[in-house]
Amino acid sequence: MKQVRPKKNLGQHFLTDLNIAKRIADTVDACKDIPILEVGPGMGVLTQYLTEKQREVKVVEIDTESVEYLRENFPSLNDNIIGEDFLRMDLSGIFGGRRFVLTGNYPYDISSQIFFKMLDNKELIPCCTGMIQREVALRMASEPGNKAYGILSVLIQAWYDVEYLFTVDENVFNPPPKVKSAVIRMTRNDVTDLGCNESLFKRVVKTVFNQRRKMLRVSLRQIFPGKPSADAFFAHDIMTKRPEQLTINQFVELTNMVDKELCLQQDCP
Template structure:
């Protein structure tokens, strides 16, 4: 039974609570990781997903920053042996440690992500190889479109590359503002990320890859010869086997991996020759 009590949403945490039970069931059905499984929920809020997720998993961990909401969740679900709640900022949580502690072979990450910290949460997930088999998120529709955007699309950017690098991403369905309280000013969408992506195994130097991508997309309208110039002197930049007139949004993930490998090889060769002329 849904609790009759209503929490006053806090704007500074970007709280918009889902109030549609049918949509909640549809989101939970989108989690297809087999049992036995751990489910980690980001921002359980009023518990509309929590109630249904608890019925589908062997172990549940919710991460809720709002103490008022956390108290209500504990009162409602605390009697369940497989329920655990962390009153914490999700950006400070170790996903890897949560999965390790659960000791289950399968794990999923679920959440109606606060729109003001969606990108930080996603990039946190991509900091290392995600320890989950799947993630199902509600996000702003514009963000969902960026997550699934192909190369050459106007919305293809840094987030698109990282999503394709670490996961196989699907935009499942859109969600209107009217199903939330308070209604947001934007449309939402539910996305599913399946881990791992076969491309992740190709990463040889993650630090360099991150640097190349951030440097390039920081100047996404510039040609590669300009956006990559802080990383390589011109005498080495010209040796790259790629059209330097291309712009960052025109390269596929495979091309970014290949480009990073080339940069690493040129760096090794240059240092081996004692020139030591590449930027640190």
């Protein structure tokens, strides 16, 4: 069968360097003895090395042309090729409720959405690896105090240890992207409970980073439906900081402060 034509609307950039493909496939070795789910296999350049791992492998591909190519060139994988949109899938039944490694050469325009879905299924996904845009990888791995530190950094690092593994140049893709890529690995940490309202934690993080140049005492005001019950709330030392200065533990502390203040306004029992 002829090769698959890369489609711009699907953000397809097919990796052509087999050495790099094998290096990416080997990143799943850190999470042994559990199945592997690959997102966006394309023509299977990564898949061919994953299937050598002697582990159950399934692939999810939205492009019908790629699905046809995979069925013809990977007949042993036929029953494990899922022609669906990963972002719309229920992951709980993929491997009968078992945990799995998530990996892939992720489409750049939806990589953040993929990782948010990973967070929503964090109890099923103890390890996630793969290739993404370098800029996004730097944000995910960034520490407090850096310009790259942001929403992805905090929400992911709250639950996963992030490793920036290596950079990949543009010239090993067809077609070459306009940016460099990077390979990352995320491994679940020991946190089972953040110690705060998790949905409010997400809201606080997104709210303050949407106005990242402003002090917290300014950006947080939009969370409250009315005037805070006491001016003392915004007098806390932490309120003079900007979001990139806060550690994850400080974001948990801040969330609990906001939660308490919201309860005061809403007369919580």
